[in-house]
Structures are given as C-alpha cells and as structure tokens.
Amino acid sequence: xxxxxxxxxxxKPAVFAASLVPAAxxxxxALGWFGQDLGADPVAKLLHSCGKTGLNFLLLTLLVTPLRxxxxxNNLVRLRRMLGLFAFFYIVAHFSVYLVLDRQxxxxxxxxxxxxxxxxxxxxxxxxxxxxxxITSTNRMMRRLGRRWQKLHRLIYLIVILGVWHYWWQVKKxxxxxxxxxxxxxxxxxxxxxxxxxxxxxxxxxxxxxSAPATAQERT
Amino acid sequence: MxxxxxxxxxxxEITPEATYLNRRDLLAGAVASGILSATALxxxxxxxxxxxAGHFNFTRNAKYSVSLEPTSYKDIxxxxxxxxxxxxxxxxxxxxxxxxxxxxxxxxxxxCETKGTFGFDDLIKGLPLEERVxxxxxxxxxxxxxxxxxxxxSGLIQKLKPTxxxxxxxxxxxxxxKQMPGEATDVLNWPYVEGLxxxxxMNPLTLMAIGLYGRALPNQDGAPLRLVVPWKxxxxxxxxxxxxxxxxxxxxxxxxxxxxxxxGFYANVNPHVDHPRWSQATERPIGKGLFxxxxxxxxxxxxENEVGYLYxxxxxxxxx
Numbered sequence: 278x279x280x281x282x283x284x285x286x287x288x289k290p291a292v293f294a295a296s297l298v299p300a301a302x303x304x305x306x307a308l309g310w311f312g313q314d315l316g317a318d319p320v321a322k323l324l325h326s327c328g329k330t331g332l333n334f335l336l337l338t339l340l341v342t343p344l345r346x347x348x349x350x351n352n353l354v355r356l357r358r359m360l361g362l363f364a365f366f367y368i369v370a371h372f373s374v375y376l377v378l379d380r381q382x383x384x385x386x387x388x389x390x391x392x393x394x395x396x397x398x399x400x401x402x403x404x405x406x407x408x409x410x411x412i413t414s415t416n417r418m419m420r421r422l423g424r425r426w427q428k429l430h431r432l433i434y435l436i437v438i439l440g441v442w443h444y445w446w447q448v449k450k451x452x453x454x455x456x457x458x459x460x461x462x463x464x465x466x467x468x469x470x471x472x473x474x475x476x477x478x479x480x481x482x483x484x485x486x487x488s489a490p491a492t493a494q495e496r497t
Numbered sequence: 498m499x500x501x502x503x504x505x506x507x508x509x510e511i512t513p514e515a516t517y518l519n520r521r522d523l524l525a526g527a528v529a530s531g532i533l534s535a536t537a538l539x540x541x542x543x544x545x546x547x548x549x550a551g552h553f554n555f556t557r558n559a560k561y562s563v564s565l566e567p568t569s570y571k572d573i574x575x576x577x578x579x580x581x582x583x584x585x586x587x588x589x590x591x592x593x594x595x596x597x598x599x600x601x602x603x604x605x606x607x608x609c610e611t612k613g614t615f616g617f618d619d620l621i622k623g624l625p626l627e628e629r630v631x632x633x634x635x636x637x638x639x640x641x642x643x644x645x646x647x648x649x650x651s652g653l654i655q656k657l658k659p660t661x662x663x664x665x666x667x668x669x670x671x672x673x674x675k676q677m678p679g680e681a682t683d684v685l686n687w688p689y690v691e692g693l694x695x696x697x698x699m700n701p702l703t704l705m706a707i708g709l710y711g712r713a714l715p716n717q718d719g720a721p722l723r724l725v726v727p728w729k730x731x732x733x734x735x736x737x738x739x740x741x742x743x744x745x746x747x748x749x750x751x752x753x754x755x756x757x758x759x760x761g762f763y764a765n766v767n768p769h770v771d772h773p774r775w776s777q778a779t780e781r782p783i784g785k786g787l788f789x790x791x792x793x794x795x796x797x798x799x800x801e802n803e804v805g806y807l808y809x810x811x812x813x814x815x816x817x
Contacts, residue, residue, distance in 0.1 A: 317576035451584035
C-alpha cells in the first residue's frame with residue numbers, strides 16, 4: 278500500500294470513527310442507550326460536552342505541526358483538515374444546543390446574550406471566524422487561494438485564544454480546568470513563536486553572512 | 498420596579514397528593530429495606546443518645562407548600578453545589594461520605610442570652626417539625642422543587658433570646674478538611690459563612706432543614722442542619738451549620754467575598770436583575786429532560802406576597 282492508500286483506507290477512517298465517539302456517547306446519553314444518561318441537567322451536560330470537545334479538537338489541530346517537527350512524520354498533516362472540521366462540527370453543535378435547547382430559540386434573549394455578555398460575544402466571534410476556514414478547507418479552495426490560504430488559516434491562533442477565553446469567563450469560580458487549557462494553548466502557540474523567532478534569526482544570519490563578503494569586496 | 502407576577506402553575510404540574518404520599522411510602526420502604534442507605538448510621542453510643550435519624554414526627558404545612566411536583570429524590574441528592582465536597586454537581590454525592598453528621602453540636606454566640614454549645618437534639622428540642630414543599634432557585638438559573646423537613650428558624654431564635662443589639666444572624670459551616678476534602682483547596686474562603694437580616698431570619702418562610710422527602714438530610718444536601726430561604730438564591734442556604742452568631746453589623750457571606758460584583762448579601766431571586774454573566778429572567782427545571790421548557794423566574798421566587806414587605810423602598814438593583 279502506498280502512503281496515499283494507507284491514509285485513505287486506514288488512518289483517515291480510523292480518525293474519523295474515533296472523532297465521532299464523543300458525539301455517539303452524547304447521543305446514547307440523550308436516548309438512554311447502553312446505560313448512558315446525561316444526568317439531572319441534560320441541557321447543560323450537552324452544552325458543556327460539545328463545547329469542550331470542540332476545544333479539544335482545536336488543540337489537536339494545533340498539535341499536528343509541533344508533532345510533525347518532533348517526529349519528522351510529515352504525513353501527519355494529512356489528518357489535520359479532518360481534525361479542524363471536527364472542531365467546527367462540535368462547536369456548531371455547541372452553538373445549536375445553546376440556541377435550541379438552552380435559549381429555546383428565544384431570539385430576544387439570544388441577541389441580548391450575544392450583545393451584552395462578553396463571554397458569549399467572544400465565543401460567538403470565535404465561531405464566526407471558523408466559518409471561512411471551514412469553507413476554504415477544500416482542495417480547490419486551497420489551490421485557488423495559494424499562499425493566501427495559509428495566511429487566512431492562521432486565524433486558528435486567534436480562534437483558539439477566544440475559545441479558551443470564552444471557557445475561562447463562563448466558569449463560576451473553580452478555574453482549574455480552564456487554567457489547564459490556557460497552559461496547553463500557551464505551550465502550543467509558544468512552540469510556534471519559538472520556531473518563528475529561530476527561523477528569523479537564521480534568516481538574519483544568512484543575510485549578514487551573504488552581505489559580509491560584499492562589503493569586503495567594496496573595501497578592496 | 499417590582500412587578501407583581503401571579504404564580505402561573507399549570508394544572509399538569511400539580512401532583513395528586515395520593516401519588517406524592519405513595520412515593521413517600523416507597524421511599525420509606527426503600528430506606529427500611531436498606532436500598533437507600535444514605536441515612537444509615539453506625540450505632541455508636543453517642544449516636545444512640547440522639548433521635549434516630551429518619552424517624553421524625555412531622556406535619557405537612559400546606560399553607561407554606563407549593564403544589565408543584567417535587568423534583569426526584571435522585572436529582573435532589575445527585576445534583577448539588579456543595580464545594581466542600583468538590584465543584585462538580587455530582588461531586589458531593591460521590592464524596593460526602595466522609596462527613597459525620599452525628600454526633601453534632603452547634604455553637605451559639607454573640608448578642609443573645611442563651612449562649613453556649615448545644616448538641617443537635619438539645620438545639621431542636623421542642624421545635625415543631627414540618628414538611629414544606631418549596632421552590633428552589635439556584636443563582637445559576639436552574640431550579641428544583643424540594644419537600645424539606647425542618648423547623649422555622651424563628652422558633653429557634655426565640656429560644657436563643659437575642660438582645661436588642663442583634664441586627665443580623667450569621668451562620669458558619671463546619672471547617673474540617675478531613676471531613677470536607679474540598680476545604681483543602683482554595684476555591685473559596687473557608688469556612689463557608691452566610692447571614693440574614695434579623696427580620697429575614699424571623700420570617701415564617703425561613704426554615705432550618707434537617708431532612709427532605711421525610712428522611713434525614715443526606716450528607717450532600719447539608720446534613721445534619723442547613724438553612725433554607727426559599728425567596729433567595731440557593732447559595733444563601735448554608736449547609737452543615739456548626740455556628741449561629743447574633744451580630745450588630747451586616748456579616749460578609751462567602752460568595753460575596755469571592756466575587757462581590759456578582760453575588761450580593763441579599764441575593765433575592767429577581768428576574769429583572771441579571772447576573773453580570775447570564776440572564777436571570779428564566780430558569781431550567783431540573784429533572785424534566787432534554788426538552789423541558791424554560792420557566793419564567795418569579796419575583797422573590799414566587800414568594801412576593803410573603804416577603805415583599807421586607808424590601809419596601811430598597812433599590813434591589815443595588816442591593817442585589
């Protein structure tokens with residue numbers, strides 16, 4: 278099997294199935310299947326589980342590049358789009374639960390929430406920012422956008438920051454869990470900053486070493 | 498600004514008394530047969546001197562009960578905010594086994610004539626026990642209906658004879674990280690403290706609960722003695738009380754210390770004054786499933802006729 282085929286017939290289906298497990302557990306909980314249940318406040322359970330799973334997938338998406346560099350296994354990038362789209366899927370589910378089950382489509386209170394409650398404003402902004410990324414996730418769009426595609430998809434950094442911020446702000450008092458997420462995001466973004474700074478320093482060095490002989494020539 | 502809202506009760510929400518009593522029998526049977534062992538106590542000599550938990554003589558106070566179907570025993574005992582046992586809703590049910598609700602004593606201090614430390618039974622001796630079905634509204638915008646078993650706080654206060662200097666009552670929860678593992682964390686300022694204005698404490702609705710569904714309070718619901726103030730948000734209902742103090746100045750309360758811009762001293766249920774981070778206009782009834790309709794939150798949680806007079810002329814937006 279070629280690498281192409283391995284991904285197509287093994288890894289991708291496996292990751293796809295695994296990514297659906299959280300959703301399947303929640304569906305079983307809602308229907309009371311296999312002894313699962315959603316507890317005394319099923320709406321809150323659904324809402325929080327979808328949101329957190331979405332956040333987890335955002336982090337997994339951000340983990341791909343550092344892992345690639347660490348292991349040298351560049352093919353990992355072939356799984357990244359799927360992880361990102363699952364992040365979008367769970368966050369859309371989170372927002373839908375909020376709209377339909379929590380606010381029960383009471384437009385007045387939804388608009389008030391988004392306008393007046395900063396943590397909801399932030400979460401909503403993060404969701405909106407994900408829409409163009411999901412739309413431009415096809416091969417065709419990647420080709421069409423060329424280098425601009427990568428620039429656009431750097432929005433993920435902002436999205437994950439907004440997402441964790443949204444989580445932090447809605448917790449009543451015990452911030453240990455959101456603090457853990459802040460830590461993980463700091464590490465994932467910090468690695469990128471370190472790579473960026475290192476590559477810039479390397480560039481600067483190569484520029485000076487190239488220009489050095491030139492000045493030497495000028496002197497002669 | 499306080500708008501009168503009639504209590505809207507759908508006919509479908511009213512449980513026939515027979516069904517409700519029947520359910521109580523079932524529960525009692527479950528306890529007797531050991532299915533529900535939350536109240537089972539080791540037969541220590543000290544314990545034997547006190548009233549056997551779970552055998553209370555009480556009357557049902559219909560006047561102060563709402564005719565709504567009570568939330569299930571399972572949900573009332575497995576969906577709790579009791580940070581002394583963890584911050585998750587299911588943590589208290591899982592972790593409260595370390596609490597020893599008997600023997601129990603309560604210290605009475607401050608501006609009153611009857612001071613000292615009293616055993617649980619001495620403290621409640623002579624106070625008529627009643628069952629009252631109250632609405633329960635959490636500040637997090639969910640609600641329950643709880644059949645409490647307890648006595649009017651006013652009766653206890655009369656027994657303790659506060660002086661004219663007593664303007665407020667302060668309550669303190671047990672401080673013992675061995676029994677309450679959450680107290681080893683710094684999530685809140687321990688021990689939990691709460692307070693009421695004297696006229697609030699004397700209002701006939703204010704209850705000291707020692708049980709629910711006709712049985713002794715399970716640990717996770719605040720055994721053996723907790724406050725119930727049905728027109729205020731649930732966090733005012735301090736649990737596992739070990740100290741009652743009569744004081745002259747308004748005492749601090751734990752959630753107010755933790756986040757003064759979000760939780761006030763009064764904490765009256767008020768659909769018109771939102772929490773800074775969420776609306777208080779509606780509430781989600783617990784135990785009604787995924788598609789339960791949100792209910793409009795009532796002024797003073799539906800007890801406006803009974804307690805509205807306490808706050809005449811007060812700016813409830815400022816005194817939230």
